[in-house]
Amino acid sequence: MSTSIDISGLVKTFGATRALDGLDLQVATGEVHGFLGPNGSGKSTTVRVLLGLLRADAGSAVLLDGDPWRDAVALHRRLAYVPGDVNLWPGLTGGEAIDLLGRLRGGLDARRRDDLLQRFELDPTKKARTYSKGNRQKVALVAALAVDVELLLLDEPTSGLDPLMEAVFQECIHEVKAAGRTVLLSSHLLAEVEALCDRVSIIRAGRTVQSGTLSDLRHLTRTSIVAETVRPASDLDAMTGVADVQRVDGKVAFDVESDDLDSTIRYLSGLGIRSLVSHPPTLEELFLRQYGDDVRSAEEVRR
Amino acid sequence: MSTLTGTWSLVRLALRRDRIRLPVWVLAILALVHASASAVQDLYATQADLDAYAAVLGASPAAVALSGPAVAVDTIGGVTIFETSISALVLVALMAIFNVVRHTRAEEESGRTELVRATVVGRHAPVAAALVVVSGASLLVGAGAAGSLLSQGLSASGSVVFGASVAALGLVMAAVTACAAQVTEHSRAATGIAGAVLAAAFLVRAVGDVSGSGLSWASPIGWSQAVHPFGGDRWLPLLLSVSVAAGLTVLAMRLVDRRDVGAGFVTPRPGPAHAGARLSGPVGLAARLQRGALAGWAFGVGVGGLAFGSFTREIRNMVADNPELAEVMGAAGAAEAENAFLALTTLIIALLAGGFAVQSALRLRSEETAGRVESLLATALSRGRWALGSLLVTLAGTTAVTVAGGLGVGLAVAVTTADGSQVVRLLAVTLTYLPAVLVLAALCVLLIGWLPRATALAWAVLGLCFVIGWLGNLLDFPRVVELASPFSHVPAAPTEAVEAAPLVWLTAVAVGLVAVGLAGLRRRDLAA
Numbered sequence: 001m002s003t004s005i006d007i008s009g010l011v012k013t014f015g016a017t018r019a020l021d022g023l024d025l026q027v028a029t030g031e032v033h034g035f036l037g038p039n040g041s042g043k044s045t046t047v048r049v050l051l052g053l054l055r056a057d058a059g060s061a062v063l064l065d066g067d068p069w070r071d072a073v074a075l076h077r078r079l080a081y082v083p084g085d086v087n088l089w090p091g092l093t094g095g096e097a098i099d100l101l102g103r104l105r106g107g108l109d110a111r112r113r114d115d116l117l118q119r120f121e122l123d124p125t126k127k128a129r130t131y132s133k134g135n136r137q138k139v140a141l142v143a144a145l146a147v148d149v150e151l152l153l154l155d156e157p158t159s160g161l162d163p164l165m166e167a168v169f170q171e172c173i174h175e176v177k178a179a180g181r182t183v184l185l186s187s188h189l190l191a192e193v194e195a196l197c198d199r200v201s202i203i204r205a206g207r208t209v210q211s212g213t214l215s216d217l218r219h220l221t222r223t224s225i226v227a228e229t230v231r232p233a234s235d236l237d238a239m240t241g242v243a244d245v246q247r248v249d250g251k252v253a254f255d256v257e258s259d260d261l262d263s264t265i266r267y268l269s270g271l272g273i274r275s276l277v278s279h280p281p282t283l284e285e286l287f288l289r290q291y292g293d294d295v296r297s298a299e300e301v302r303r
Numbered sequence: 304m305s306t307l308t309g310t311w312s313l314v315r316l317a318l319r320r321d322r323i324r325l326p327v328w329v330l331a332i333l334a335l336v337h338a339s340a341s342a343v344q345d346l347y348a349t350q351a352d353l354d355a356y357a358a359v360l361g362a363s364p365a366a367v368a369l370s371g372p373a374v375a376v377d378t379i380g381g382v383t384i385f386e387t388s389i390s391a392l393v394l395v396a397l398m399a400i401f402n403v404v405r406h407t408r409a410e411e412e413s414g415r416t417e418l419v420r421a422t423v424v425g426r427h428a429p430v431a432a433a434l435v436v437v438s439g440a441s442l443l444v445g446a447g448a449a450g451s452l453l454s455q456g457l458s459a460s461g462s463v464v465f466g467a468s469v470a471a472l473g474l475v476m477a478a479v480t481a482c483a484a485q486v487t488e489h490s491r492a493a494t495g496i497a498g499a500v501l502a503a504a505f506l507v508r509a510v511g512d513v514s515g516s517g518l519s520w521a522s523p524i525g526w527s528q529a530v531h532p533f534g535g536d537r538w539l540p541l542l543l544s545v546s547v548a549a550g551l552t553v554l555a556m557r558l559v560d561r562r563d564v565g566a567g568f569v570t571p572r573p574g575p576a577h578a579g580a581r582l583s584g585p586v587g588l589a590a591r592l593q594r595g596a597l598a599g600w601a602f603g604v605g606v607g608g609l610a611f612g613s614f615t616r617e618i619r620n621m622v623a624d625n626p627e628l629a630e631v632m633g634a635a636g637a638a639e640a641e642n643a644f645l646a647l648t649t650l651i652i653a654l655l656a657g658g659f660a661v662q663s664a665l666r667l668r669s670e671e672t673a674g675r676v677e678s679l680l681a682t683a684l685s686r687g688r689w690a691l692g693s694l695l696v697t698l699a700g701t702t703a704v705t706v707a708g709g710l711g712v713g714l715a716v717a718v719t720t721a722d723g724s725q726v727v728r729l730l731a732v733t734l735t736y737l738p739a740v741l742v743l744a745a746l747c748v749l750l751i752g753w754l755p756r757a758t759a760l761a762w763a764v765l766g767l768c769f770v771i772g773w774l775g776n777l778l779d780f781p782r783v784v785e786l787a788s789p790f791s792h793v794p795a796a797p798t799e800a801v802e803a804a805p806l807v808w809l810t811a812v813a814v815g816l817v818a819v820g821l822a823g824l825r826r827r828d829l830a831a
Contacts, residue, residue, distance in 0.1 A: 051681050053829045073685045081681035087674035089592060090489070092574075092582075099578030100588060104682035125573040129488065140678065153681075 002029045004151050004182040005050065009059035012045055012206075019045045021206035022059065027184055027199075029150075032177050034197035035186040036287060042206040043186045044084065047155045050184075051081060064151060077106050080144035084156030084186075086136040088128035094139045095124030101143040113146040119168050133160035145172055152176060152183045158192065170195055190283045202287065218280050221289065222255035225264075230272030239264060251275075306556075309424030313432035317406050325402065325440055332394045333447040335770065339387040342777050344379065344455050353377050360385070364617040365644040368509040371528040372519070380461050380533025383452065386777055388532075390770075391469050392524055393505070395444050396476040399437050400497040403480035406433035409490035417564055427556050430481050434552060441473020461533035464541075468527040471544035475523040476501060478551035485558035488567040495599050502603055506610045513617055523547070585684060585692025592670075593663055597700045600659040601707040604652060608711020611648045612729070615641050616719035639798075645712070645729065646795040650772050652708030653736030653790065657743045657768065659704045661761045663697040664747035668758045671830050686825050690748070694817065697744050702737060709733030732796045738809035739789035743768070745816035752823025755830070 005027035012020040020042045027033040037043050048054045050063050052072030061068050066075045088097050095117075102108030117124055120138045128136065137160050144152060158169050166189070173196050176183060187193050193200060194214065201211040210217055222243065227233070228251045236252060237245050241260025246253045256264045268276070281289075318325070347353050354377055360366040361376035370389050375381030407430055410416045416429055449466025453459060476497065483496035508525040511518030519525030529540040562568060581587045622640050667690055670676050679689060713729035716722075747761045754760070768788040770778070775785060785791045789812075792805045 048677075048829075051677075053677060053680060055826070055828060072680075073683050076681060077683040079681075081678070083674075083677060085674065086678070089588075089675060091592070092578075093576065095576040096574070096578040096582055100582055101678060101682055103578075103583040104679065104684045106683055123573075124576040127571045127574055130571050143678075 003027065003062075004029045004064055005033075005184060006062040007046070007050075007059070010046070010049065010056055010061055011058040012042075012049060012054060012056050019206055020049070020056070020059075023203060023206055024208045024211070025201055025203075026211070027182060029182050030177075030180050031198040032173060032183040032185060032196050034193040034200035035184055035203070036188075036190075036193065036200055037186075037203040041203050043203065044155055045206075046203075047081075047153055047184070047186065050153060051076075078149055079151040079153060080105065080147050080149045081153045082137075082140045082144045082155065082157040084159050086140040088131070088136055088139060090127065090129035092128055093125055094122060094128060094131060094135070097128060097139055098124065098143045098146070101140075102147055105147050105149070108143070108146040109148065113142060116142040116145055116172070119172075120165060134162065134165065137161060138165070141169065141172075145176070150181055152181065154183060155186045156188065157185070158187070158189060166192065190287060194283050200283075214283065217286055218258075221281050221286055222257055223261060223278055223280055224253070224255050224285075226251055226253045226277045227268055228252075228274040228276075229268055230274060233268060233271055235267070236264075239267065306425035306427040307431055309419075309422070309428040310431045310435065313419070313424065313428055314435050317432055317436045321402070321405075321436075325436070328398045328402070329440055329443050329447065331766075332391060332398065332444050333451060335394065335774075336387055336391045336448050337451040338778055339390065339774060340383050340451055340455050342779065343383045343386050346777070347379060347382055350377075353379065353382060356382055362621070363640075364513045364614055364621055365640075365647070367512050368611065368614050369647070371508070371524075372512050372531070374531045375534030378533060380452075380457050383455070383457065384461075384465060384532050384534075388465065388468070388528060389524075390774065391444075391448055392472050392527055393501070395441055395469050395473040396501050396504075396524075398444070399441060399473045399476035400480045400494060400501065402437045402440065403433050403477050404484055404490050404494045404497070406436065407481060408484035408487070408493045411484075411565055412488065412490050414565070420564055427559055430484075430555055430559055434477055434481055437477040438474050441470045441477065444473065445470025458533060460536045464530050464536045464538060465532035467538070467541055468530045468532065468544075471541045471548075472523055472527045474548040475526075475544050475551070478548040478555065479523075481555035482551055482558060485555055485562065486568050488565070488569070488571075491596065495596070499599070499603060502607065506607065509610065509614075513614060585679075585689045586695055588679075589666070589693040589696040593666065593696055593700060596662065597659070597703065600656075600662075600700075600704045604655045604659075604704050605707035605711040607655065608648070608652055608708040608713075608733075609715045610711075611651070612645075612712035612715025613719055615644065615716050618644055619720070642797045645716070645732070646798045648712055649709070649729065649733045649736065650790060650795065652712065652733055653705060653740055654765070654769050654772055656701055656705040656708060656736075657740045657765050660697060660701040660740050660744040661747055661765050663700050664694065664744040665751070665758055665761060666697075667693050667748070667824075668751045668755060671755075674830075676829060680829070687821060690751075690821055690824055694744070694748065698741065701740055701744060705733055705737050705740060706730065728797070732801075735796055735801055735806060736790065736793050738806045738813060739793050741813040742789040742809055742816070745813040745820070748820030749816045749823070750820070752820035752827070755827070 003026055005025060007023060007025040010020050010023040011018070023042060023046060025035070025046065035043055035046075045054065049056050049061060050068050052068045052075070055069055063075055064078055068075065088094070092100070098113060099108070102113070120142060122135060122138045122142060128139070131139065137157065141157060158166050161169060170192065173183060173185070185193065185197060197214070199211070199213050200217065202209050233252050236242055236254060239260070241257035242264060243255045347356055357377040361373035367373055370385050373385055376385050410429065419429065420426070445466040448469050449462045452462035452465060479500050480493065480497040483500070484493040487493050487496065504522040504524045508519040508522040508528065511520070511522065511525060519529065523544060526540045526544045530537050558568075582591055618641050676689070680686060709730040709732070710726065712733065713726035716729055717725040743761065743765060746764060747758065750758045750761055768790050771780060771785055771788045772790055789809055792809060794800060794802050794805070
């Protein structure tokens with residue numbers, strides 16, 4: 001399996017601020033890779049380094065087998081980029097901006113352009129200054145999706161889009177994926193990431209804290225269980241891998257590490273299970289845990 | 304609760320944001336006034352000097368066209384005003400224009416006004432705050448100018464009325480700009496409209512003062528100069544200035560009532576759904592982005608050239624009627640007096656073209672800070688091609704503005720002297736300054752490459768070139784300072800003979816600066 005993006009130990013400082021602090025990121029060719037992290041964690045900085053707009057201070061970044069800084073122009077023929085905050089020329093119409101960006105990228109597919117305009121319900125005759133944030137975002141999306149490129153770098157591409165347009169976007173990404181193209185998708189919409197991404201990387205304070213497929217990540221973390229037993233489960237609090245034990249109305253609710261699931265269930269069944277509900281952690285729970293204070297323990301789990 | 308609620312908070316915000324910028328404006332204007340005024344006291348120490356001055360410059364239509372009415376120029380006070388008032392007035396007007404736009408339309412265009420207006424802030428507060436701040440700065444300039452003349456030992460009443468006249472123009476132009484900022488959605492266009500009003504005010508009073516027809520009463524600059532400091536000390540014309548400023552302030556508020564936040568009075572129309580064939584690369588994009596500004600500059604500089612060129616006839620008649628005048632001026636005759644005037648006119652045309660050159664070259668930086676370069680450079684467009692494409696438009700545009708000014712002067716002289724060959728001659732003279740103008744644009748590229756936060760320095764350098772070109776003789780700068788202006792290296796044709804060498808090496812300097820600047824641009828981080 002070849003890699004489209006291979007970043008290791010990437011460091012970028014702005015004065016005293018260390019925006020990227022040894023970041024690692026691997027994106028395999030043909031996958032849709034989710035790129036998650038809280039505000040200011042370095043997602044956009046990473047993308048801007050990949051675009052050759054910023055120069056990394058240390059570490060290595062390989063993009064489509066090229067150097068993002070040195071080979072910027074050659075690489076840009078093979079990729080398209082959608083920023084999270086699209087700034088357009090106020091005097092140009094949306095259609096003109098799409099054509100301009102497409103031509104600079106080496107030509108766009110006129111049929112696909114018209115098709116995308118229709119699907120995103122964008123009026124290309126309006127001046128950019130009259131567009132709302134969502135409509136400016138659509139201009140960048142149409143410009144990026146109407147060209148034939150190997151890699152899409154999408155930095156919070158759907159911020160400002162309404163739910164209908166969000167659905168259209170997901171449809172488009174599924175088509176891109178079906179065509180075998182690679183996508184790096186930075187997003188805060190976890191439903192979007194769950195629906196689209198094969199693998200995700202979660203970063204925090206300029207470092208990668210977790211990376212893998214969604215099921216890998218789920219496996220690495222806790223399952224939530226609510227159980228009712230004949231005899232009270234009084235030893236639960238002391239068991240390894242069990243956390244957040246709460247007792248309500250004769251039921252016990254807790255989270256358990258995946259590695260300790262088997263022993264915990266065996267203990268419960270020894271007490272006589274009356275009812276048991278378990279659900280895997282949602283991406284949101286995964287995410288909140290990484291954003292919370294227990295990053296260290298997450299790293300230990302990974303090791 | 305009124306529509307002015309929050310004005311004081313906004314005034315404090317503006318003062319906080321401009322705690323360096325505004326004092327620099329005020330102090331720079333005062334420094335120039337003080338330096339000019341004290342130079343006059345040294346140069347014209349005796350009555351004989353003053354009489355000679357009155358006979359030559361006071362009687363010269365060229366000097367009147369550039370400076371204003373020659374009132375009491377046989378007194379030291381009159382000469383001081385004749386030498387300093389126009390630069391003080393133009394600078395205070397520019398201060399008013401730039402700073403009112405900065406705090407009104409530029410804020411609105413950036414979307415910050417929306418945020419502010421959503422708080423407990425009245426509809427009229429942003430405009431009112433901008434006017435308070437800028438009027439305050441104008442009053443400071445006026446007070447300082449009065450203090451400066453007083454400190455030179457000039458009479459109190461004349462000094463104070465001069466200071467008041469300078470402040471009054473600041474008030475008028477601030478109110479004019481406040482109206483311009485309501486009409487258009489773009490801060491650049493608002494600056495353009497107010498700048499055009501200032502240019503028109505200058506030309507109207509130039510024609511009025513030279514012809515003595517009373518036309519100067521149609522110009523705000525004319526009102527400020529009609530106070531005749533040290534030659535009558537009339538206060539009444541300032542009543543006109545203050546009433547017009549008040550009236551325009553009310554008008555600006557009314558305009559605010561009639562429009563939406565963020566909008567102007569020109570409603571946007573739909574445009575083409577597809578880009579034209581020309582909009583396919585960096586050159587096409589830059590041409591599209593700058594065509595409006597280019598048309599405005601070329602028109603303005605062309606009209607300025609026409610107006611100043613048309614004064615040549617007055618000079619010719621004057622010297623023909625009064626041969627002694629030519630003798631006093633040290634000119635061999637009418638032709639030489641005319642040439643001296645044309646040399647100054649073409650220099651000013653070139654300096655104005657420098658204004659376009661700096662604005663156009665700095666587009667590279669303003670596009671970057673506006674975040675529009677990111678999408679461009681994420682395509683198969685290299686930084687070098689992007690920058691060179693835009694600079695090609697700067698080169699062509701600067702040439703076009705210079706040609707427009709040169710043609711204006713040439714056509715006016717050709718018509719007034721019935722000599723068609725003047726068109727080509729004066730166009731050629733104006734174009735000898737083109738390499739010097741391009742050095743200014745190249746300096747912008749150097750700054751963009753290596754000191755992107757300090758690009759405003761390019762405007763300071765242009766200002767210095769203006770001061771050296773306009774007031775260089777009076778202020779008698781050290782040679783080193785004078786040579787800092789690229790314009791000082793160009794022979795002042797048609798008085799002096801054109802030489803190829805400075806044109807060649809100035810071009811080489813421009814190319815070198817661009818090369819070094821682009822090298823810096825290629826290796827630095829781009830603004831987010």
